[in-house]
Amino acid sequence: MTDDEIWDVVAFLRVLPTLSAEEYRRGEDGRPPTAQPDKNEASKARVGDARAGRNALQQYLCVTCHAIPGVPGAWNYVGPALGGIAERPYIAGVLNNTPENIVRWLRSPSTIKPGTAMPDLGVSEQDARDIAAFLDTLQEGP
Ligand code: HEC
Known part of the structure:
Protein backbone atom coordinates (compact mmCIF):
# COMPACT_ATOMS: atom_id res chain seq x y z
CA MET A 1 0.00 0.00 0.00
CA THR A 2 1.10 3.58 -0.58
CA ASP A 3 1.37 6.03 2.35
CA ASP A 4 -1.88 7.68 1.21
CA GLU A 5 -3.71 4.36 1.20
CA ILE A 6 -2.40 3.49 4.65
CA TRP A 7 -3.64 6.84 6.01
CA ASP A 8 -7.03 6.23 4.38
CA VAL A 9 -7.26 2.93 6.24
CA VAL A 10 -6.19 4.60 9.52
CA ALA A 11 -8.87 7.27 9.05
CA PHE A 12 -11.44 4.60 8.28
CA LEU A 13 -10.55 2.58 11.39
CA ARG A 14 -10.96 5.71 13.53
CA VAL A 15 -14.55 6.32 12.34
CA LEU A 16 -15.57 2.66 12.06
CA PRO A 17 -16.65 2.28 15.72
CA THR A 18 -18.94 5.32 15.35
CA LEU A 19 -20.81 3.99 12.29
CA SER A 20 -24.08 2.10 12.39
CA ALA A 21 -24.36 -0.93 10.09
CA GLU A 22 -26.60 1.18 7.84
CA GLU A 23 -24.05 4.01 7.56
CA TYR A 24 -21.22 1.55 6.93
CA ARG A 25 -23.21 -0.10 4.14
CA ARG A 26 -24.08 3.23 2.51
CA GLY A 27 -20.50 4.51 2.43
CA GLU A 28 -19.47 8.14 2.57
CA ASP A 29 -20.85 9.18 -0.83
CA GLY A 30 -24.20 7.46 -0.42
CA ARG A 31 -23.22 4.58 -2.71
CA PRO A 32 -22.50 1.04 -1.51
CA PRO A 33 -18.77 0.70 -0.69
CA THR A 34 -18.12 -1.87 -3.40
CA ALA A 35 -19.57 -2.98 -6.75
CA GLN A 36 -22.72 -5.08 -6.86
CA PRO A 37 -22.21 -8.80 -7.54
CA ASP A 38 -22.22 -9.81 -11.21
CA LYS A 39 -25.00 -12.32 -11.93
CA ASN A 40 -22.86 -14.41 -14.32
CA GLU A 41 -20.04 -14.68 -11.85
CA ALA A 42 -21.11 -18.04 -10.40
CA SER A 43 -20.56 -19.93 -13.65
CA LYS A 44 -17.08 -18.41 -14.08
CA ALA A 45 -15.83 -19.03 -10.54
CA ARG A 46 -13.45 -21.93 -9.77
CA VAL A 47 -13.47 -24.16 -6.69
CA GLY A 48 -12.53 -22.35 -3.47
C1 HEC B 1 -18.75 -4.30 10.25
C2 HEC B 1 -18.42 -5.54 10.92
C3 HEC B 1 -18.29 -6.81 10.11
C4 HEC B 1 -17.54 -7.03 8.98
C5 HEC B 1 -16.70 -6.04 8.18
C6 HEC B 1 -17.65 -8.44 8.70
N1 HEC B 1 -18.47 -9.05 9.61
FE1 HEC B 1 -18.92 -11.03 9.72
N2 HEC B 1 -20.22 -10.67 11.21
C7 HEC B 1 -20.41 -9.46 11.83
C8 HEC B 1 -21.47 -9.59 12.82
C9 HEC B 1 -21.99 -8.48 13.71
C10 HEC B 1 -21.90 -10.93 12.76
C11 HEC B 1 -23.04 -11.58 13.57
C12 HEC B 1 -24.23 -11.54 12.64
C13 HEC B 1 -25.51 -12.04 13.22
O1 HEC B 1 -25.50 -13.03 13.97
O2 HEC B 1 -26.54 -11.45 12.86
C14 HEC B 1 -21.08 -11.58 11.75
C15 HEC B 1 -21.18 -12.93 11.41
C16 HEC B 1 -20.30 -13.61 10.60
C17 HEC B 1 -20.27 -15.04 10.40
C18 HEC B 1 -21.17 -16.05 11.09
C19 HEC B 1 -20.49 -16.36 12.40
C20 HEC B 1 -21.23 -17.31 13.29
O3 HEC B 1 -20.69 -17.66 14.36
O4 HEC B 1 -22.34 -17.73 12.98
C21 HEC B 1 -19.25 -15.29 9.53
C22 HEC B 1 -18.80 -16.66 9.02
C23 HEC B 1 -18.66 -14.03 9.17
N3 HEC B 1 -19.34 -13.02 9.84
C24 HEC B 1 -17.60 -13.87 8.32
C25 HEC B 1 -17.16 -12.65 7.84
C26 HEC B 1 -16.22 -12.49 6.77
C27 HEC B 1 -15.49 -13.62 6.08
C28 HEC B 1 -16.10 -11.15 6.54
C29 HEC B 1 -15.33 -10.45 5.44
C30 HEC B 1 -15.75 -10.84 4.10
C31 HEC B 1 -16.92 -10.46 7.52
N4 HEC B 1 -17.56 -11.41 8.27
C32 HEC B 1 -17.02 -9.08 7.65
C33 HEC B 1 -19.72 -8.29 11.57
C34 HEC B 1 -18.88 -8.08 10.48
Missing part, protein backbone atom coordinates in the same frame (compact mmCIF):
# COMPACT_ATOMS: atom_id res chain seq x y z
CA ASP A 49 -8.87 -22.04 -2.50
CA ALA A 50 -8.18 -21.62 1.23
CA ARG A 51 -4.93 -19.73 0.78
CA ALA A 52 -6.53 -17.20 -1.57
CA GLY A 53 -9.38 -16.92 0.93
CA ARG A 54 -7.02 -16.03 3.74
CA ASN A 55 -5.72 -13.14 1.61
CA ALA A 56 -9.19 -12.04 0.50
CA LEU A 57 -10.21 -11.58 4.15
CA GLN A 58 -7.91 -8.55 4.31
CA GLN A 59 -9.41 -6.95 1.24
CA TYR A 60 -12.96 -6.96 2.66
CA LEU A 61 -12.01 -5.71 6.12
CA CYS A 62 -13.33 -8.87 7.77
CA VAL A 63 -10.44 -8.36 10.22
CA THR A 64 -11.90 -5.09 11.53
CA CYS A 65 -14.87 -6.99 12.99
CA HIS A 66 -13.77 -10.58 13.62
CA ALA A 67 -11.07 -12.41 15.56
CA ILE A 68 -9.66 -14.97 13.09
CA PRO A 69 -6.89 -17.39 14.14
CA GLY A 70 -3.72 -17.06 12.05
CA VAL A 71 -4.78 -13.82 10.33
CA PRO A 72 -2.70 -10.72 11.16
CA GLY A 73 -4.71 -7.85 12.68
CA ALA A 74 -7.83 -9.96 13.23
CA TRP A 75 -8.49 -9.54 16.95
CA ASN A 76 -11.73 -7.58 16.92
CA TYR A 77 -15.01 -8.67 18.46
CA VAL A 78 -17.71 -6.65 16.68
CA GLY A 79 -18.89 -10.00 15.28
CA PRO A 80 -18.33 -13.51 16.66
CA ALA A 81 -14.79 -14.95 16.72
CA LEU A 82 -14.37 -17.23 13.69
CA GLY A 83 -12.07 -19.83 15.32
CA GLY A 84 -13.88 -23.16 15.21
CA ILE A 85 -16.52 -21.87 12.75
CA ALA A 86 -16.08 -25.08 10.72
CA GLU A 87 -17.63 -27.04 13.60
CA ARG A 88 -20.57 -24.76 14.40
CA PRO A 89 -23.96 -26.09 13.26
CA TYR A 90 -25.42 -22.69 12.25
CA ILE A 91 -24.27 -19.52 10.54
CA ALA A 92 -25.41 -16.42 12.45
CA GLY A 93 -27.89 -18.69 14.25
CA VAL A 94 -30.19 -18.97 11.23
CA LEU A 95 -28.60 -20.95 8.37
CA ASN A 96 -27.20 -24.51 8.31
CA ASN A 97 -23.41 -24.31 8.20
CA THR A 98 -22.44 -25.71 4.78
CA PRO A 99 -19.81 -24.30 2.38
CA GLU A 100 -22.54 -23.20 -0.07
CA ASN A 101 -24.40 -21.40 2.71
CA ILE A 102 -21.21 -19.66 3.90
CA VAL A 103 -20.84 -18.33 0.34
CA ARG A 104 -24.46 -17.09 0.41
CA TRP A 105 -23.93 -15.48 3.81
CA LEU A 106 -20.73 -13.70 2.74
CA ARG A 107 -22.31 -12.45 -0.48
CA SER A 108 -25.34 -10.93 1.22
CA PRO A 109 -25.85 -11.26 4.98
CA SER A 110 -28.85 -8.89 4.88
CA THR A 111 -30.73 -11.23 2.51
CA ILE A 112 -30.19 -14.18 4.86
CA LYS A 113 -30.87 -12.27 8.07
CA PRO A 114 -32.53 -8.86 7.63
CA GLY A 115 -31.27 -6.33 10.17
CA THR A 116 -28.01 -8.20 10.88
CA ALA A 117 -25.08 -6.04 11.99
CA MET A 118 -22.83 -7.70 9.41
CA PRO A 119 -22.83 -5.42 6.33
CA ASP A 120 -23.12 -6.52 2.70
CA LEU A 121 -19.52 -6.08 1.56
CA GLY A 122 -19.85 -6.74 -2.18
CA VAL A 123 -17.83 -9.97 -1.87
CA SER A 124 -17.41 -11.59 -5.32
CA GLU A 125 -18.53 -15.18 -5.91
CA GLN A 126 -14.90 -16.30 -6.30
CA ASP A 127 -13.69 -14.53 -3.17
CA ALA A 128 -16.66 -15.90 -1.19
CA ARG A 129 -15.75 -19.46 -2.29
CA ASP A 130 -12.11 -18.93 -1.37
CA ILE A 131 -13.03 -17.46 2.02
CA ALA A 132 -15.47 -20.34 2.66
CA ALA A 133 -12.64 -22.80 1.92
CA PHE A 134 -10.42 -20.96 4.40
CA LEU A 135 -13.12 -20.78 7.10
CA ASP A 136 -13.60 -24.53 6.69
CA THR A 137 -10.02 -25.01 7.95
CA LEU A 138 -10.78 -23.23 11.26
CA GLN A 139 -11.36 -26.15 13.59
CA GLU A 140 -11.72 -25.64 17.34
CA GLY A 141 -8.27 -25.80 18.98
CA PRO A 142 -7.31 -28.62 21.38
Whole structure:
Protein backbone atom coordinates (compact mmCIF):
# COMPACT_ATOMS: atom_id res chain seq x y z
CA MET A 1 0.00 0.00 0.00
CA THR A 2 1.10 3.58 -0.58
CA ASP A 3 1.37 6.03 2.35
CA ASP A 4 -1.88 7.68 1.21
CA GLU A 5 -3.71 4.36 1.20
CA ILE A 6 -2.40 3.49 4.65
CA TRP A 7 -3.64 6.84 6.01
CA ASP A 8 -7.03 6.23 4.38
CA VAL A 9 -7.26 2.93 6.24
CA VAL A 10 -6.19 4.60 9.52
CA ALA A 11 -8.87 7.27 9.05
CA PHE A 12 -11.44 4.60 8.28
CA LEU A 13 -10.55 2.58 11.39
CA ARG A 14 -10.96 5.71 13.53
CA VAL A 15 -14.55 6.32 12.34
CA LEU A 16 -15.57 2.66 12.06
CA PRO A 17 -16.65 2.28 15.72
CA THR A 18 -18.94 5.32 15.35
CA LEU A 19 -20.81 3.99 12.29
CA SER A 20 -24.08 2.10 12.39
CA ALA A 21 -24.36 -0.93 10.09
CA GLU A 22 -26.60 1.18 7.84
CA GLU A 23 -24.05 4.01 7.56
CA TYR A 24 -21.22 1.55 6.93
CA ARG A 25 -23.21 -0.10 4.14
CA ARG A 26 -24.08 3.23 2.51
CA GLY A 27 -20.50 4.51 2.43
CA GLU A 28 -19.47 8.14 2.57
CA ASP A 29 -20.85 9.18 -0.83
CA GLY A 30 -24.20 7.46 -0.42
CA ARG A 31 -23.22 4.58 -2.71
CA PRO A 32 -22.50 1.04 -1.51
CA PRO A 33 -18.77 0.70 -0.69
CA THR A 34 -18.12 -1.87 -3.40
CA ALA A 35 -19.57 -2.98 -6.75
CA GLN A 36 -22.72 -5.08 -6.86
CA PRO A 37 -22.21 -8.80 -7.54
CA ASP A 38 -22.22 -9.81 -11.21
CA LYS A 39 -25.00 -12.32 -11.93
CA ASN A 40 -22.86 -14.41 -14.32
CA GLU A 41 -20.04 -14.68 -11.85
CA ALA A 42 -21.11 -18.04 -10.40
CA SER A 43 -20.56 -19.93 -13.65
CA LYS A 44 -17.08 -18.41 -14.08
CA ALA A 45 -15.83 -19.03 -10.54
CA ARG A 46 -13.45 -21.93 -9.77
CA VAL A 47 -13.47 -24.16 -6.69
CA GLY A 48 -12.53 -22.35 -3.47
CA ASP A 49 -8.87 -22.04 -2.50
CA ALA A 50 -8.18 -21.62 1.23
CA ARG A 51 -4.93 -19.73 0.78
CA ALA A 52 -6.53 -17.20 -1.57
CA GLY A 53 -9.38 -16.92 0.93
CA ARG A 54 -7.02 -16.03 3.74
CA ASN A 55 -5.72 -13.14 1.61
CA ALA A 56 -9.19 -12.04 0.50
CA LEU A 57 -10.21 -11.58 4.15
CA GLN A 58 -7.91 -8.55 4.31
CA GLN A 59 -9.41 -6.95 1.24
CA TYR A 60 -12.96 -6.96 2.66
CA LEU A 61 -12.01 -5.71 6.12
CA CYS A 62 -13.33 -8.87 7.77
CA VAL A 63 -10.44 -8.36 10.22
CA THR A 64 -11.90 -5.09 11.53
CA CYS A 65 -14.87 -6.99 12.99
CA HIS A 66 -13.77 -10.58 13.62
CA ALA A 67 -11.07 -12.41 15.56
CA ILE A 68 -9.66 -14.97 13.09
CA PRO A 69 -6.89 -17.39 14.14
CA GLY A 70 -3.72 -17.06 12.05
CA VAL A 71 -4.78 -13.82 10.33
CA PRO A 72 -2.70 -10.72 11.16
CA GLY A 73 -4.71 -7.85 12.68
CA ALA A 74 -7.83 -9.96 13.23
CA TRP A 75 -8.49 -9.54 16.95
CA ASN A 76 -11.73 -7.58 16.92
CA TYR A 77 -15.01 -8.67 18.46
CA VAL A 78 -17.71 -6.65 16.68
CA GLY A 79 -18.89 -10.00 15.28
CA PRO A 80 -18.33 -13.51 16.66
CA ALA A 81 -14.79 -14.95 16.72
CA LEU A 82 -14.37 -17.23 13.69
CA GLY A 83 -12.07 -19.83 15.32
CA GLY A 84 -13.88 -23.16 15.21
CA ILE A 85 -16.52 -21.87 12.75
CA ALA A 86 -16.08 -25.08 10.72
CA GLU A 87 -17.63 -27.04 13.60
CA ARG A 88 -20.57 -24.76 14.40
CA PRO A 89 -23.96 -26.09 13.26
CA TYR A 90 -25.42 -22.69 12.25
CA ILE A 91 -24.27 -19.52 10.54
CA ALA A 92 -25.41 -16.42 12.45
CA GLY A 93 -27.89 -18.69 14.25
CA VAL A 94 -30.19 -18.97 11.23
CA LEU A 95 -28.60 -20.95 8.37
CA ASN A 96 -27.20 -24.51 8.31
CA ASN A 97 -23.41 -24.31 8.20
CA THR A 98 -22.44 -25.71 4.78
CA PRO A 99 -19.81 -24.30 2.38
CA GLU A 100 -22.54 -23.20 -0.07
CA ASN A 101 -24.40 -21.40 2.71
CA ILE A 102 -21.21 -19.66 3.90
CA VAL A 103 -20.84 -18.33 0.34
CA ARG A 104 -24.46 -17.09 0.41
CA TRP A 105 -23.93 -15.48 3.81
CA LEU A 106 -20.73 -13.70 2.74
CA ARG A 107 -22.31 -12.45 -0.48
CA SER A 108 -25.34 -10.93 1.22
CA PRO A 109 -25.85 -11.26 4.98
CA SER A 110 -28.85 -8.89 4.88
CA THR A 111 -30.73 -11.23 2.51
CA ILE A 112 -30.19 -14.18 4.86
CA LYS A 113 -30.87 -12.27 8.07
CA PRO A 114 -32.53 -8.86 7.63
CA GLY A 115 -31.27 -6.33 10.17
CA THR A 116 -28.01 -8.20 10.88
CA ALA A 117 -25.08 -6.04 11.99
CA MET A 118 -22.83 -7.70 9.41
CA PRO A 119 -22.83 -5.42 6.33
CA ASP A 120 -23.12 -6.52 2.70
CA LEU A 121 -19.52 -6.08 1.56
CA GLY A 122 -19.85 -6.74 -2.18
CA VAL A 123 -17.83 -9.97 -1.87
CA SER A 124 -17.41 -11.59 -5.32
CA GLU A 125 -18.53 -15.18 -5.91
CA GLN A 126 -14.90 -16.30 -6.30
CA ASP A 127 -13.69 -14.53 -3.17
CA ALA A 128 -16.66 -15.90 -1.19
CA ARG A 129 -15.75 -19.46 -2.29
CA ASP A 130 -12.11 -18.93 -1.37
CA ILE A 131 -13.03 -17.46 2.02
CA ALA A 132 -15.47 -20.34 2.66
CA ALA A 133 -12.64 -22.80 1.92
CA PHE A 134 -10.42 -20.96 4.40
CA LEU A 135 -13.12 -20.78 7.10
CA ASP A 136 -13.60 -24.53 6.69
CA THR A 137 -10.02 -25.01 7.95
CA LEU A 138 -10.78 -23.23 11.26
CA GLN A 139 -11.36 -26.15 13.59
CA GLU A 140 -11.72 -25.64 17.34
CA GLY A 141 -8.27 -25.80 18.98
CA PRO A 142 -7.31 -28.62 21.38
C1 HEC B 1 -18.75 -4.30 10.25
C2 HEC B 1 -18.42 -5.54 10.92
C3 HEC B 1 -18.29 -6.81 10.11
C4 HEC B 1 -17.54 -7.03 8.98
C5 HEC B 1 -16.70 -6.04 8.18
C6 HEC B 1 -17.65 -8.44 8.70
N1 HEC B 1 -18.47 -9.05 9.61
FE1 HEC B 1 -18.92 -11.03 9.72
N2 HEC B 1 -20.22 -10.67 11.21
C7 HEC B 1 -20.41 -9.46 11.83
C8 HEC B 1 -21.47 -9.59 12.82
C9 HEC B 1 -21.99 -8.48 13.71
C10 HEC B 1 -21.90 -10.93 12.76
C11 HEC B 1 -23.04 -11.58 13.57
C12 HEC B 1 -24.23 -11.54 12.64
C13 HEC B 1 -25.51 -12.04 13.22
O1 HEC B 1 -25.50 -13.03 13.97
O2 HEC B 1 -26.54 -11.45 12.86
C14 HEC B 1 -21.08 -11.58 11.75
C15 HEC B 1 -21.18 -12.93 11.41
C16 HEC B 1 -20.30 -13.61 10.60
C17 HEC B 1 -20.27 -15.04 10.40
C18 HEC B 1 -21.17 -16.05 11.09
C19 HEC B 1 -20.49 -16.36 12.40
C20 HEC B 1 -21.23 -17.31 13.29
O3 HEC B 1 -20.69 -17.66 14.36
O4 HEC B 1 -22.34 -17.73 12.98
C21 HEC B 1 -19.25 -15.29 9.53
C22 HEC B 1 -18.80 -16.66 9.02
C23 HEC B 1 -18.66 -14.03 9.17
N3 HEC B 1 -19.34 -13.02 9.84
C24 HEC B 1 -17.60 -13.87 8.32
C25 HEC B 1 -17.16 -12.65 7.84
C26 HEC B 1 -16.22 -12.49 6.77
C27 HEC B 1 -15.49 -13.62 6.08
C28 HEC B 1 -16.10 -11.15 6.54
C29 HEC B 1 -15.33 -10.45 5.44
C30 HEC B 1 -15.75 -10.84 4.10
C31 HEC B 1 -16.92 -10.46 7.52
N4 HEC B 1 -17.56 -11.41 8.27
C32 HEC B 1 -17.02 -9.08 7.65
C33 HEC B 1 -19.72 -8.29 11.57
C34 HEC B 1 -18.88 -8.08 10.48
